[in-house]
Amino acid sequence: MDMNQYLEVFIEESKEHLQTASEQLLVLEKNPEDLSIVNEIFRSAHTLKGMSATMGYEDLANLTHKMENVLDAIRNCQIILTPEVFDVIFLAVDDLEAMVMSIAEGGDGKRNVSQVVHQLDVIEKGESPVTSSAAEVAATSAVLDREEMTDREYDEFEWTVLQQSNEQGFNSFEITIELRADCLLKAARVFMVFEVLEKSGEVIKSHPPVELLEEEQFDQQFTVTMITKESSEEIQKKIMKVSEVDNIVIHTLDLEGVRHAVNIKEDQIAELANKGIEAEHVMLPSDSTEKKKQQSVKPASSKTIRVNIERLDILMNLFEELVIDRGRLDQISNDLDNQELHETVERMSRITSDLQTIVLNMRMVPVETVFNRFPKMVRQLARDLNKKVELEITGAETELDRTVIDEIGDPLVHLLRNAMDHGIEAPEERLAKGKNEEGEIQLKAYHSGNHVFIEIDDDGAGINKERVLNKALSNGIITKETAATLTDKQIYELIFASGFSTAETISDVSGRGVGLDVVKNTIESLGGSVTIDSKEDEGSIFLIQLPLTLSIISVMLVAIQEEKYAIPLSSIIETAIVKKEDIMSAHNQQVIDFRGKVLPLLFLKDIFEVPASQEEEEFLSVVIVRKGEKLAGLVVDSFIGQLEVVLKSLGNYLTSAFAISGATILGDGQVALIIDCNTLIP
């Protein structure tokens, strides 16, 4: 069978399942007594196992299998959840992720996982991977569970049936059937086994329940209780005829024993509860099945299909063509002055603008796709750093353009690591400062106007201005003279300068030479900005401002002689008409007085070497733009108007175009260049 066509689906789905697994693990860590979460993880692991076995990735299947065993034991209360157990499971998920990534990159998905497998084995045996003190408790519950395995309890009704059939001379058997490990169609085998059994007698009970068996929600083995007139040997022979059955254990049910076992179990539960173990840990099988049922009723999430981003880009390009033609059609209909044509064109315009909204929305992705890997990362990092950190995420549903999403991950990782390494103090230090032992990092995303803001807010030590200044001085980033004039904000900004790192020792968390300047550059290359606010001993706030989408921006269209240029509205403060006499000259720089401030004028006509054809007018049209705190006035010939345009790159050939950040296509099909104010303002 050619697997290649399924590979993409496999990779995507595996990623999804791993994501669910790690998300749920984090939830579970907070609520260790909620065993329904274990089921959720178990299901993800199980599906993953099935898929990877089908695709022939054995290492992946094996590791998932081990993990599944441990999870199974957890939900059967065989294993008490300790942080160590979590560590190992997280490690296993990490390994699985690495394997899936390797497959996605065209590798074979092989990986040395012996250590994790060994640790999982150890846990599975009921021992704690690190501490042995917990092992004893685990062992008790293990014994308890094993009892549960051999003598399942029966409810009153089942017990009566068993008792009555016993009186009528039926045999009651408990049959444990083990399927072969490589069995692919387990549900089918289960069905065949049941068919065999139902011909010979009646099945009273199965463990796991039939619904789960049908959904392949079990390992290799399952147990059924049946009543029959036939002997155990006959039954065994019949079942063995079903292929892929590995092993069958049949034992006659001792009705007295069943009753007895139930009593013992109740005693033990009471005993364990006395030992201080929460009774919820020992969940009765019937309870857990109920929970499972509840889970499976959960409404299906909205249906989606995967579309290659390239196709969306093509769609977008075609759509822009359409918009340009619409513009032409509009013009023609105006010239012809035909009522019917008018109406049709009008209608088309409305439909195309609806279409535009949809096409643009298709490229929007919730930031969740980036945020969802952070909780695990923060947890791991907190353990590595021996710090206690709580990550709170809000606004994960905020949507951003796909291109921004793809780029924003790394800078955020860097800032989070930075907050944990340099921001949040060690627990002792926090207690000494009178703070909560557990540090808090808030990751917020929200819309505001045409921008999306992402805020990373920690309640750690804040930025020490003295240290930043000293460091900047010793690294030669600033001089002593400038240091004295800097405002607090400007000092904080220094940590974004290249070649700056305040960590006194280089830890492998942050401060590996790749500084925050990379973060700043990446964000700026996305058309965004990042600012810092900080209070010593109270924490720092990193605020990232990002454009909603990279492909559509609001611009002001201006004319310079015969040429048209677009200036992004995001950098425009306002426009002004200035009299020629008001221009003053200072150090070869023409300036005007703008609300009491000296505003340098930049004549775009000269800067862009526009061929002159018109006479200069008495009044100048000035667009006042800013870069950070600095302002400048761009002198143009006239303002045309404000419009939304599709941002296009100039391509690889003209990378060095001066002060031009891109281009756009106007309604008449012509290209207008977009001015990059950041390079214009020195």
Add this chain to the structure above:
Amino acid sequence: MSQEMKVIVFKIKDKEYAIPVDKVSGIEKLLHITRVPKAAHFVKGVINLRGVITPIIDLRVRFGFEEVEYDDSTRIIIVILDGMEVGLIVDSANDVLDIPLNSIEPQPEVVGQLASEYISGVAKIEKRLLVLINLENALNLEVSENMLKEG
């Protein structure tokens, strides 16, 4: 039978030049060109080619000939190089030819005034002389800087 190569033939200053057809993605009539400030002198600007911003080079300027007014026969040949599309302005483009590979001779020392860096060979077919363009060099912005210095 000798192997053949399909080429697009175009004219600049009444001389015939050729580009292998597999490097050409289309031939366009003159469109509105938007000037790009401070670009290299032979880069005329950019055009909107079906929604893609495409840079345009005037081959006359590139080859060091005098500029002329564009007219009805002026064409833009869109070529693909390293995945990018670039448009070349030529006086006219009107022929697709199969030229036998063995008719191509290595580049001569000098062909007219044209700098030899832009030429990959010369093909003689009957009475026509086709100059094969070395697109890599003709489009390379750095080569041009060196040429200017030498000139």
